[in-house]
Amino acid sequence: MGFIEARELFSGHYLLLAFLASLGAIQLAAARATLTGLWIAGNRVAVRFLGVALLTAGIALYYLMPLWIPGPWGSVDSAVSDRPWTVAELEDLSAARNVNDTRGGLSGNTQAILLLAGFTLAFATSAGAGALVNRSRRRPDEARHATSGIGALRHGNIVDASSVSWRLLTSELHRSDARAGKGTSSDRRRRP
Amino acid sequence: MILDEAVFRVLNGLAGEVAALDHLVRLVSGDHLVPLLSVLTLVWLWFAGSDEPERALFQRTALAGVAALGLSSLAADVIATLVGRARPFTVLGGVELLFYPPTDPSFPSHPVTVVVAVGAAVWMGHRGLGTVIVWGGVVMGIARVMAGVFWPTDVVAAILLGLAIGATSSLLLRLLEPVPNLMTRAFLGTPLPTRGRAGR
Numbered sequence: 282m283g284f285i286e287a288r289e290l291f292s293g294h295y296l297l298l299a300f301l302a303s304l305g306a307i308q309l310a311a312a313r314a315t316l317t318g319l320w321i322a323g324n325r326v327a328v329r330f331l332g333v334a335l336l337t338a339g340i341a342l343y344y345l346m347p348l349w350i351p352g353p354w355g356s357v358d359s360a361v362s363d364r365p366w367t368v369a370e371l372e373d374l375s376a377a378r379n380v381n382d383t384r385g386g387l388s389g390n391t392q393a394i395l396l397l398a399g400f401t402l403a404f405a406t407s408a409g410a411g412a413l414v415n416r417s418r419r420r421p422d423e424a425r426h427a428t429s430g431i432g433a434l435r436h437g438n439i440v441d442a443s444s445v446s447w448r449l450l451t452s453e454l455h456r457s458d459a460r461a462g463k464g465t466s467s468d469r470r471r472r473p
Numbered sequence: 474m475i476l477d478e479a480v481f482r483v484l485n486g487l488a489g490e491v492a493a494l495d496h497l498v499r500l501v502s503g504d505h506l507v508p509l510l511s512v513l514t515l516v517w518l519w520f521a522g523s524d525e526p527e528r529a530l531f532q533r534t535a536l537a538g539v540a541a542l543g544l545s546s547l548a549a550d551v552i553a554t555l556v557g558r559a560r561p562f563t564v565l566g567g568v569e570l571l572f573y574p575p576t577d578p579s580f581p582s583h584p585v586t587v588v589v590a591v592g593a594a595v596w597m598g599h600r601g602l603g604t605v606i607v608w609g610g611v612v613m614g615i616a617r618v619m620a621g622v623f624w625p626t627d628v629v630a631a632i633l634l635g636l637a638i639g640a641t642s643s644l645l646l647r648l649l650e651p652v653p654n655l656m657t658r659a660f661l662g663t664p665l666p667t668r669g670r671a672g673r
Contacts, residue, residue, distance in 0.1 A: 310520035
């Protein structure tokens with residue numbers, strides 16, 4: 282097994298870690314801020330519990346997977362170029378994920394891309410599940426329209442929140458454009 | 474340099490002595506755990522504000538954290554290329570390696586710079602979380618010295634560089650206004666105040 286296979290294996294595992302851990306972090310934050318539009322369960326206690334469980338499970342799974350999935354685990358002896366892939370022994374588990382990016386491990390840039398992908402998937406999952414779980418929740422119209430940004434997820438789902446935020450943002454931009462235009466014309470009028 | 478080597482010898486001398494400590498060092502010094510937890514803090518901050526002022530403060534802090542992450546990574550790369558310091562295990566004999574032998578230059582410690590910079594940026598908006606992340610970076614740095622892949626001065630320089638970049642990243646965001654504000658709003662962010670509330 283070569284560099285490409287090792288990189289693919291690490292990338293898949295890291296993406297799973299990024300997804301589960303991001304989902305956990307989003308759920309913990311959504312429980313704190315009462316963002317029901319992102320809740321993947323019906324009440325705050327369950328959301329908080331799921332947040333902790335997902336975060337812990339993501340990290341635990343990532344570090345335990347070498348026990349049953351063969352790979353180029355641990356590489357203090359990375360001078361050995363063509364090591365056969367094996368599962369890690371329990372006593373070597375702490376070193377299993379320490380593989381140099383020159384030998385199929387993940388570079389900082391690759392980690393950043395996978396983290397972003399994992400976060401995007403986690404946010405989409407939260408927003409989709411939130412819309413389903415809370416579809417019966419009654420939302421006061423005035424509350425939905427008074428709040429923009431993430432805060433709108435307290436009263437509605439992602440579609441409501443996005444449309445309100447974009448409407449407010451674009452109307453503000455138009456207003457500021459109009460003000461700028463007006464200012465320019467009055468400046469022009471004042472000039473001799 | 475003599476002091477640097479002496480401290481390195483003391484810390485690296487602990488490697489291989491106690492199995493449980495070796496496992497802890499391997500986990501903490503790894504490329505994934507501490508950096509991931511610091512980035513997850515930024516994710517949490519983006520969503521966790523319970524009212525509008527707190528949300529705006531937290532989102533500005535998260536944005537400053539992202540800026541600190543990018544800037545610190547760039548700065549560490551540039552300095553490492555310019556200085557080109559060799560790793561301790563390539564210079565000294567009898568080094569106990571608990572980590573893979575990295576092939577890039579040693580000074581300053583890249584992962585410690587990034588984690589501390591994110592922590593310092595977070596500290597500007599949330600004192601508790603920021604402190605935890607900065608200490609996470611410090612512990613990661615000590616673990617990497619114990620693992621035999623960094624000199625102590627690599628870690629000290631990384632901490633100082635990270636603190637400086639993290640502390641100035643929110644200032645940089647203010648200089649770039651209104652771009653950060655519009656970016657934040659476009660991604661469901663809350664309008665950013667011109668002055669942030671004091672951190673907690």
